[in-house]
Amino acid sequence: MILASQSPRRRDLLKLITAHFRVIPSDVDESFRDDESPADYVARLAEAKARAVATKAFPDEVIIGSDTTVASAGVILNKPVDETDFLAMMERLSGTTHQVYSGVCVLRETQCAVKVVCTDVTFRQLSMSERLHYWQTGEPLDKAGGYGIQGLAARFVESIHGSYTNVVGLPLVELEALLNDAS
16 A cells, blocks of 8 residues: 655554555645636545556555645635745634545556545634744644644634544545445
8 A cells, every 4th residue: 555645644644544555755736726626626636646656656556645725715725835825824714614625545456536525624713923823833834724733723723523634634534435445
């Protein structure tokens, strides 16, 4: 089994299902297309990541591709590019409910199955000093939407409706079902 991701969070989550996998990151352009929904975006990238690794000559392996993004009122919020971008994201998320979408793809030989999971996350109102302090920790840099629910931003979350592991980056219930179907 191969995980086509360099995300340490996905690696840790996959270990909850199996210890028998290798990590081979994919090199896929993660730009989103005009008029592409968040669900279509993560589904496309999850499959593209799995297929990119499959082209490296792993014909008998099960390959898992995944991608996660945050959306607020349909607007995709990927990883912040700088402090200004991050603060705009936090302004948008503060005191509101947003969606976290993950696409997961299981590819084995000619079989390809993709599932998209959506979780609603509600943030409490965030002060400017809280936002700035969180940015200064460095944690938001490599995370869609500029936050990690499993880290310091957990204290911002008022409620969650749906899969927690989806928000972390790999929806385990859905992944395990896809893996069972592929075997």
